[in-house]
Amino acid sequence: MFPPRDQFQAGRGYLGACTLGIPTRNTRDAVLRDLEQWATGTASAHDYSAILERARGHAAALLGVGPDRIATGSQVSVFAGLAAASAPRGAEVLCVDGDFSSVVAPFLVRGDLRVRHVPVHALADEVTDATWMVSYSLVQSATGEVADAASVSAAARDHGALTLVDTTQATGWLPTTGLDADIIVCHAYKWLSAPRGAAFAAFSGRAVDEIVPYTAGWYSGADPWASTYGPGLHLADDATRFDVSPAWHTWVGAEAALGFAASLDAEAVHRYDLGLANAFRERLGLEASDSAIVTWPDADGADLAALAAAGITASGRAGRARVAFHLWNDDEDVDLAASSLGR
Template sequence: MTSLGIDHHVSAEFAPETTFLNTAVRGLLPRRAAEAVQALTAELVSGGRSGSGDFATVDRARASFARLVGVDPSRVATGGSVAVHVGLIAASLPAGAEVLFPEGDFSSLINPFVLRGDLKPRFAPLDELADAIRPKTALVAFSTVQSADGRTADCAAIREAAAAHGARTLADTTQSAGWQPLDAGAYDYSVTGAFKWLLCPRGTSFLTVGEAAQESLAPLHGGWLAAADAWNSTYGPIGEVVADARRFDEPPAFLAHHGAAAALSLIEEIGVDAIHRHDLALAARYRAGLAGLGHAPVPGASPIVSVPGLADREPELARAGVVVAARAGHLRATFHLYNTEADVDRLLDVLAG
């Protein structure tokens, strides 16, 4: 993937009317994605034959995501939410299985396991997660980048320790896919909410399943789409189940996935490496400015920068047209491809009063 220049794409695709520094909540929708959704909506209104949506477009989104995270499309299932993907994995575990999580990770990754009621959840500090894996651990589930404060997991150490103890790994890449180079194939499972750094409409998510792990999952919500011959399996029990990860697809929300196929093409055109450099440079500028104001953010190296004790400044910033978030007692700002140094400086100016 070769970058054609971030500035060129930003001017063509985005027109924010605020200083938008809130991608960890939702990404801005590129113009091309909005146009794709509008085109399908027009078909739905007019009664055109293609108004139901296009499975080939869903597959384009699948393939684009697969390229971005370094796996074959046959290992990718499409869906609408991380919690549903995680629920499928939670349903596959035997009663009494131990699942290890970082303390304070995002609820959608944790609750499907906890709410089963017959598993054994255990928690450890993020920086001690690899050391907390033990022979009884069946699964380690963690976000590669923490939503609350942007801390990054030591993914290599976690994978190594999990392999040593025979535990499987589930990586939530919702806060990293789109800005951080990833190899989803290094994990047994990965889940990604694509409406943040991947700039897709909400209602788009992806599950990757390793070949060995695939046999442990049942296609509980596949419906007729789980069939090898889907169009001849629309009534009654399906016959042969499709051999790859499509068996785990949720029925597609076509409006979301039509927008996703367009949005993901933009990420591919720019290139994750270029976005990575851009986003981290803006975060470094903000961290330096915070130090000059006497504020100490949570240490880290991601475009999510959280400052303890400043959450109460969020309403003031909103009134000034600076969109950030208050999370876990922190003021959280996030920097992505459509942000500039001027956005960073505007945030710092308001914080300086």
């Protein structure tokens, strides 16, 4: 059955996928089973490693790459930080004006890079021969605007620049298997409904060669269980060299969540979520869009307060009210939200 609303325990009035996803019943059960195994002393470190490798495979499917191109971690900013630390002194990094801090701050904190901010719609046109990397979110957190990733990638290739794309606000509702980028980063706790603390990234061959794995540890080797002690440096030849030691309990839930997302027809999810979002836009008198995130000016927070008073979970960002529609929602949620705003 599609959409699989029966897989979620709740969801009515929950328009917060862009802030925090709701776990499926299977994800919840996996976390509870793990808690019981941990509490009874039957949890196994080797079993956790097997779970992580299954999760890596699901992440690879969601990004349309092989598992050897996937690194697992905890936060988007850590992967972006590796890119920032690897940038040559004085290099230009092109960012979107108002983008999420995780893909901007790591470059700013260096202090010796030229970080340039432009509107998302102008991103491709602003790439030059001086640009070392373009770092941006595929879907803007504050506005829901979707970047033209194909044009950005083409411009970057033409000028020899690297690309870093954050799909945290995209993967799960927007198909992300066709992205041409050197580093694709995603935190799984929003649209993918995983526990917070599970992030993954896809690295191109060029990125594997040029980005330094400064966070290298025992999990950065081809066989982590043979990489637990010095004095030698143990680095895998592929993207797993960027792995960090996994937060075991988080990845138990993440494996279930990513497996569920990877099992779905991504185009069907896209059509469904976008259909609900545009139905809500129509009720508000807004033009149709290509985003499942709907935002509108709400400087005084009155609309956000009205949504909350009606029992709707929404959010406010950068002076705008923000709602998101996902698999646990339906037309009744559209009507509930619109009616609460007098529309």
